[in-house]
Amino acid sequence: MFAHDAEFPLTLVFNRSHSRYAQPWYYGVSHGMALAQVFRSRDQVRLSQSPSGGGSGNPAWDFQWFIPHYEVGRRYRFAMRALYVPFESRGRLVETVTPHLAAVNAGARIAIPRINGPYLHVYQPAGDIFPGPDVANLKAGRYYEEWVPNDHCFVKDDDGRWHAFGITHPRTDFDHVHAGENLSFHALAPKGGLKDVLVTGSWQDQPKILPPSERPGEIEANHAPYVVRKDGLYHMIYGPAPLRYAISKDLHQWTPHGALANAPAGRDPSVIFWDGAYHILVCGRHEVLMARSEDLMTCTGTRRILKMKDGVDAESPSIVRHNDTFYLFVCGWNGQWDRKNLNGAYQHVTYVYQSDDPYAFHAGKEVTRLDAHAPEIFQDEEGHWYISSAQWPYRGVSIAPLVWE
Numbered sequence: 001m002f003a004h005d006a007e008f009p010l011t012l013v014f015n016r017s018h019s020r021y022a023q024p025w026y027y028g029v030s031h032g033m034a035l036a037q038v039f040r041s042r043d044q045v046r047l048s049q050s051p052s053g054g055g056s057g058n059p060a061w062d063f064q065w066f067i068p069h070y071e072v073g074r075r076y077r078f079a080m081r082a083l084y085v086p087f088e089s090r091g092r093l094v095e096t097v098t099p100h101l102a103a104v105n106a107g108a109r110i111a112i113p114r115i116n117g118p119y120l121h122v123y124q125p126a127g128d129i130f131p132g133p134d135v136a137n138l139k140a141g142r143y144y145e146e147w148v149p150n151d152h153c154f155v156k157d158d159d160g161r162w163h164a165f166g167i168t169h170p171r172t173d174f175d176h177v178h179a180g181e182n183l184s185f186h187a188l189a190p191k192g193g194l195k196d197v198l199v200t201g202s203w204q205d206q207p208k209i210l211p212p213s214e215r216p217g218e219i220e221a222n223h224a225p226y227v228v229r230k231d232g233l234y235h236m237i238y239g240p241a242p243l244r245y246a247i248s249k250d251l252h253q254w255t256p257h258g259a260l261a262n263a264p265a266g267r268d269p270s271v272i273f274w275d276g277a278y279h280i281l282v283c284g285r286h287e288v289l290m291a292r293s294e295d296l297m298t299c300t301g302t303r304r305i306l307k308m309k310d311g312v313d314a315e316s317p318s319i320v321r322h323n324d325t326f327y328l329f330v331c332g333w334n335g336q337w338d339r340k341n342l343n344g345a346y347q348h349v350t351y352v353y354q355s356d357d358p359y360a361f362h363a364g365k366e367v368t369r370l371d372a373h374a375p376e377i378f379q380d381e382e383g384h385w386y387i388s389s390a391q392w393p394y395r396g397v398s399i400a401p402l403v404w405e
Helices: 090-104
Strands: 025-030 033-039 046-050 060-064 080-086 113-115 120-123 147-156 162-170 183-188 204-209 223-230 233-239 244-248 255-259 267-274 277-284 287-293 300-307 313-322 325-333 350-355 366-370 377-379 385-390 397-404
Touching: 025 060, 025 090, 033 090, 080 090, 113 366, 113 385, 147 183, 147 385, 233 267, 277 313, 287 313, 300 325
Parallel strands: 147 223, 223 267, 267 313
Antiparallel strands: 025 033, 033 080, 046 060, 113 397, 120 397, 147 162, 162 183, 162 223, 183 204, 223 233, 233 244, 244 255, 267 277, 277 287, 287 300, 313 325, 325 350, 350 366, 377 385, 385 397
């Protein structure tokens, strides 16, 4: 929900819609004619829909344009095209609108993401009992003071409170640096908007989730959870292969449901919603793969979307859409570690690639590199961008502001 004044006169724009945003346009039909309004993606015009705003059984569509960080005396404007054409079918109308959508969005420049301030160390796991099973030098039922987080994600609950989930395990010797990564941490931020909860050490541990004992029939490993809200429920996808999923009503109690059918073979999953469907990314061996999913239970059409440059393996991929183009963030691992310092096992070079097609990135179109390990790129309630990092520059999870230039 957008942060807003309590006396703001509109209520429609602050309620959740059952419809999904895919492209910046909408249309209505009356007396055999269709009126379509087509916007630029980079203007971030908000579409809203009232199920009965035009009368019983007759929905109403509106748009709002918010300037989140306005400057007094500065001119702001957005672009829109309107089409008034005979209505034959939805498919025919989409064909008619498509070239106009492309035209009004032409000329979007490539932006460069940049970390715009220091990292704030918001979370470090507290000591806890390792649930097992025994592995390397870790013993089930034993208390360990130091725990290590890694790949993670962020999600807001229905009350607007921020949660983080991610890989965790007790710290081990350097010969078994990833041993015991069989459950996920769950951290809860204080109440408030994201900018208000970016306070050192303020995100607190909740009971860890989905250890092997709660996932009978699965492999022991539970890596890189990614949470998506769909139809009032929270879906968590986790790896490594085979990708599996669990569902929760409240982000605290999770029910595992086994493997995603036909999921891409890889690890470190993330999800982007685009073109009316979910798209699930994973990293393979020196590559990033992505597949389409309508329901977060079954996948189709796995394709390689990036081949990494020689000598660099892929970790923790994610895609964001900005200014009507796509940016792939992928952490790199070059295999070099002197085993003298734990941070050396968590390299903090993130490569950023740009493409107009989310299924076709190229290592030659690298736009920048960022100092982050296993980053998440996300926005707060007011549209500000942020980047997170695990084990760098601090042990635990840290968050820094991100800007596009």
